Amino acid sequence: xxxxxxxxxxxxxIREYGVRYFSELTNMAVLTEEVGxxxxxxxxxxxxQSFKEGENQDPxxxxxxxxxxxxxxxxxxxxxxxxxxxxxxxxxxxRDKERHKNNPKLQ
Numbered sequence: 001x002x003x004x005x006x007x008x009x010x011x012x013x014i015r016e017y018g019v020r021y022f023s024e025l026t027n028m029a030v031l032t033e034e035v036g037x038x039x040x041x042x043x044x045x046x047x048x049q050s051f052k053e054g055e056n057q058d059p060x061x062x063x064x065x066x067x068x069x070x071x072x073x074x075x076x077x078x079x080x081x082x083x084x085x086x087x088x089x090x091x092x093x094x095r096d097k098e099r100h101k102n103n104p105k106l107q
Contacts, residue, residue: 003082010071021076031069038062 041059044051051057074081
């Protein structure tokens with residue numbers, strides 16, 4: 001699905017099942033919470049920590065939760081994520097076109 005379709009589907013889901021969007025501030029807090037849950041899995045899977053018994057070890061669900069809440073925030077604030085991502089590509093390409101290629105730390 002495209003980013004536009006994802007924004008439309010999240011909006012339709014919220015209207016049908018979610019009653020309404022949580023406030024922008026609440027969704028920002030929820031986004032932070034979901035990023036923290038993803039960070040916990042990444043720290044245990046790829047870092048030095050170990051998983052607790054019965055703890056979720058698959059980052060996919062948390063990545064999807066992060067994306068969901070980010071889409072909610074975009075919908076609430078009138079952000080077209082496709083357009084925003086295109087502008088981000090342009091900005092990064094202009095700024096970093098040679099930067100990473102010339103970084104000896106990445107060689």
